[in-house]
Amino acid sequence: xxxxxxxxxxxxxxxxxxxxxxxxxxxxxxxxxxxxxxxxxxxxxxxxxxxxxxxxxxxxxxxxxxxxxxxxxxxxxxxxxxxxxxxxxxxxxxxxxxxxxxxxxxxxxxxxxxxxxxxxxxxxxxxxxxxxxxxxxxxxxxxxxxxxxxxxxxxxxxxxxxxxxxxxxxxxxxxxxxxxxxxxxxxxxxxxxxxxxxxxxxxxxxxxxxxxxxxxxxxxxxxxxxxxxxxxxxxxxxxxxxxxxxxxxxxxxxxxxxxxxxxxxxxxxxxxxxxxxxxxxxxxxxxxxxxxxxxxxxxxxxxxxxxxxxxxxxxxxxxxxxxxxxxxxxxxxxxxxxxxxxxxxxxxxxxxxxxxxxxxxxxxxxxxxxxxxxxxxxxxxxxxxxxxxxxxxxxxxxxxxxxxxxxxxxxxxxxxxxxxxxxxxxxxxxxxxxxxxxxxxxxxxxxxxxxxxxxxxxxxxxxxxxxxxxxxxxxxxxxxxxxxxxxxxxxxxxxxxxxxx
Ligand code: NAD
Numbered sequence: 001x002x003x004x005x006x007x008x009x010x011x012x013x014x015x016x017x018x019x020x021x022x023x024x025x026x027x028x029x030x031x032x033x034x035x036x037x038x039x040x041x042x043x044x045x046x047x048x049x050x051x052x053x054x055x056x057x058x059x060x061x062x063x064x065x066x067x068x069x070x071x072x073x074x075x076x077x078x079x080x081x082x083x084x085x086x087x088x089x090x091x092x093x094x095x096x097x098x099x100x101x102x103x104x105x106x107x108x109x110x111x112x113x114x115x116x117x118x119x120x121x122x123x124x125x126x127x128x129x130x131x132x133x134x135x136x137x138x139x140x141x142x143x144x145x146x147x148x149x150x151x152x153x154x155x156x157x158x159x160x161x162x163x164x165x166x167x168x169x170x171x172x173x174x175x176x177x178x179x180x181x182x183x184x185x186x187x188x189x190x191x192x193x194x195x196x197x198x199x200x201x202x203x204x205x206x207x208x209x210x211x212x213x214x215x216x217x218x219x220x221x222x223x224x225x226x227x228x229x230x231x232x233x234x235x236x237x238x239x240x241x242x243x244x245x246x247x248x249x250x251x252x253x254x255x256x257x258x259x260x261x262x263x264x265x266x267x268x269x270x271x272x273x274x275x276x277x278x279x280x281x282x283x284x285x286x287x288x289x290x291x292x293x294x295x296x297x298x299x300x301x302x303x304x305x306x307x308x309x310x311x312x313x314x315x316x317x318x319x320x321x322x323x324x325x326x327x328x329x330x331x332x333x334x335x336x337x338x339x340x341x342x343x344x345x346x347x348x349x350x351x352x353x354x355x356x357x358x359x360x361x362x363x364x365x366x367x368x369x370x371x372x373x374x375x376x377x378x379x380x381x382x383x384x385x386x387x388x389x390x391x392x393x394x395x396x397x398x399x400x401x402x403x404x405x406x407x408x409x410x411x412x413x414x415x416x417x418x419x420x421x422x423x424x425x426x427x428x429x430x431x432x433x434x435x436x437x438x439x440x441x442x443x444x445x446x447x448x449x450x451x452x453x454x455x456x457x458x459x460x461x462x463x464x465x466x467x468x469x470x471x472x473x474x475x476x477x478x479x480x481x482x483x484x485x486x487x488x489x490x491x492x493x494x495x496x497x498x499x500x501x
Contacts, residue, residue, distance in 0.1 A: 014045040014189050016052065016213055017196040019059040019205025025052055026351055029329055031186040031215065036102035036332040036366045037322040043100070045189045047212040053221035056210040060152040060179035061227050062424045063207030068149050072126045076324045079123045079175055081202035089198060093163050093191055098323040100188035101162055102331040102366070103286045105323055115167035120466050122175035124494040128472050129176065138500040143483045147476035149177035149440065150229035150253065154222045156243065157192075158235040159185035159334050160289045160388075166192055168453065169232045170209060174470040176500050178229075179208045183222060187334055189213050221413075223247050230474065232466065233257065234291075236386070237412070237458045244461035255462040255474055257291075257454060259386040260414030264294040264404045265429070267420040268301040274441070275303075275419040276310035282417075282443035283392035284318055287333050288342075288477040291459075292415045292437070296376070297394045298403045304396045308374060311392070315355050315370045321362060332366040333389055339366040342389030349382025349391075351375040357390060361368060378409070386412070400425060408434045413456030436460065 016023040025046030033043035048056075067075075086093070096110035101108070122128075133144040155169035162185060170180045184192040184472060192211045199209045212218055222228060223246040230253035233243040237258035247254035264282065266275045282294035299307055321328035333339040346353050350373075357369035368390055376383040376393040383393060397403050407416050417439035418429045426440045436455040439445030447453050447468065454465025464470040 003083075008183075011041050012043040013195065014043045014213065016046055016048060016056065017193050017209075017211040018056045019210070020200050022051075022193070023055070023239065024344055025049075025213070027052065028393055031213075033100055033187065033189065034335065034366075035099055036334055037324070037364070039148055039336065039365045043190065045186055045213045047186070048212045048218040048221070050217065050221035053212050053218055053225065055216075055295060056181045056212045057227050058150055059207040059210055063205055064149075064151055064179045065206060066132065066469050067174070067179055067208050072129060072175075076123060076125050078203045079119065079125065079171070082199060082204070083116065083119050083123055085198045085202050086112070086119060087197075090116065093194060095324075096191045096194055097188065099185050100324055101159065101334060103289075104328045105326070105333050107286050107331075108323070111161055111164045114446065115161075115164035118164075118167050121449040122171040123176040123467065128469075129476070131478075137482070141500075143480060143482050145478050145480045146354070147176070147472070147478050149476060151178060152180045152181065152228050153230040153232070153475060154181045154183065154225075154228050156183045156219055156222065156231065156233045156235065157185055159187040160286070160291070162188040162191045162472070163195065165234050166195065168234075168471070169465045172467060173232075174204065174208055176472060176475040178475055179210075181210045181212055181228070181393065183212050183214060183218050185278045186213060186215055191437060206365070219243070220246070222327075223252070224250055226250075228252060230254065231256075233476070234466070240461050255454075255464050255466060255472065256460070257414060257466060258461065259388075260291045260293075260455060260459050261290060261296060261386055261410055261412045262294050262415045262417070263296045263298050263403075263407045264417045264419065265298040265300060265407070266303050266307055267418065267422065267425065268303045269402065269421045270303065270419040272303070272306050272310050275307060276314060278417075278419065278441075278443040279307075279311055280314045280318065280370070284330050284390045285444075286392040287330055287368070288392075289334065289388055290444070292446055293388075294392070294417065294443050296383065296395060297392060298406055299394060300397050300400060300403050301398065304374075304394065306371070311372060312355060315372065318370050319365060320369050322365070330370070330390065332362075333368060334366065336366050338389070339368050342387055342391060342482075343368055345382040345385070345387050345389075346364050346371055346373070349373065349385075349387075350377075350380030351382055351393065369467060378406070400429075404429065404432050408432070411458045413457035415439065415445055415455070417441075417445060422479045436465065440453055
């Protein structure tokens with residue numbers, strides 16, 4: 001549990017949201033919510049009991065029949081209204097993110113904008129839910145398929161994208177006609193409650209969208225709840241694995257996205273300045289707390305020394321500071337514990353620390369400046385672990401084949417990128433590499449909303465990626481209808497297995 005640092009006497013209570021209204025928890029357990037830029041506690045978030053989770057699920061269950069029966073045209077209308085309100089309030093949401101997560105305001109606004117793209121995709125739900133139809137599949141027989149919602153579905157989300165990742169889940173879920181229970185990260189929960197208010201204002205009926213805060217108690221109550229049909233999870237790999245195993249053991253459909261160790265390969269023919277700009281942006285943006293952050297640079301051949309020099313030249317120019325300050329480019333980390341854990345890799349993570357972010361760092365808050373470690377290899381702690389902070393590692397290899405082997409041997413398979421001017425090698429990389437999202441001269445290849453997001457290997461448990469077409473699949477199940485309208489006069493008993501005629 002995070003230590004309270006200089007806690008003010010009164011902190012803002014952050015309550016659940018059930019049936020279209022705030023719901024004050026009665027468990028007596030709360031978690032501290034900090035402003036990471038100052039290190040001071042700003043809020044106390046309710047931690048739910050299993051009974052409170054059940055209350056939210058019952059609200060969602062009661063709202064389901066009417067919501068699924070609403071015409072798709074009306075649901076689309078409400079989604080358009082949500083889109084307008086989220087767009088109108090995107091900076092208000094971003095300010096909440098900066099205050100609790102610490103990311104700089106421009107980055108927070110970018111997060112909301114990428115989430116909005118998923119909402120916009122879901123405005124096309126009439127088209128997305130179209131089924132298939134075969135006339136005269138057999139003589140006088142038509143066959144058609146339809147997609148129907150699952151019922152009550154739940155989302156459990158991480159701290160690093162407190163607005164966007166929930167949007168990846170609730171937008172397609174409710175567009176498909178499900179009702180939703182969100183359990184956001186307890187570290188930055190306010191954006192979810194603010195979103196709930198916007199959804200209500202947009203015309204989402206009470207009970208369709210609920211927020212329940214908490215820790216493992218709330219998560220376990222969701223995973224074991226008999227009235228929840230499906231669970232989407234995004235977070236670290238050990239918890240993703242646990243969530244997937246527990247949810248599926250309880251008969252639920254589950255997609256659980258886990259952690260990452262994203263490699264960016266730089267070939268000798270790459271433009272050094274472009275590769276250095278990309279590496280610095282992708283490693284230190286959002287203080288490295290992105291599941292698609294570049295954390296390992298794989299320098300091929302003689303590219304390492306000039307590339308490292310170019311990165312070292314850029315690091316002092318990265319402005320580290322309070323995310324509310326328009327001049328800041330990189331904010332603090334989420335908690336003191338996490339900052340200290342990330343910093344420990346500079347102490348004994350292995351390799352050769354070229355830039356130590358503990359030096360030249362703001363005194364208040366949970367800051368760590370950009371750091372660079374050369375000479376990392378598999379087997380070293382700083383190579384093997386997902387650090388999830390502003391620490392970029394460099395490994396040196398002689399050939400393209402060695403570089404690809406490193407990526408493919410890694411247990412994670414979220415994102416990866418290659419920087420080269422050789423289209424043939426880039427195409428071979430796309431063919432060879434074992435990862436779910438691949439960038440060619442693009443360091444953070446987060447797919448646009450009409451594709452789906454997800455990794456391979458230990459970065460995803462389950463079959464379906466999140467949002468886009470696979471998100472629509474995940475939140476619906478298909479039904480195939482076979483129909484005929486024969487003349488009753490032709491009817492007769494036939495005990496044989498139905499065959500096409
Ligand atoms: P986390 O796994 O600690 O927490 C995620 C959620 O699980 C939170 O809601 C939390 O309350 C809950 N949780 C935590 N411990 C639990 C436990 N023991 N039992 C049950 N529930 C528990 O992750 P985080 O620190 O909030 O987020 C960072 C991680 O998320 C990183 O590993 C990052 O790579 C990953 N992430 C992955 C993606 C992706 O798309 N693959 C996207 C964003 C973040």
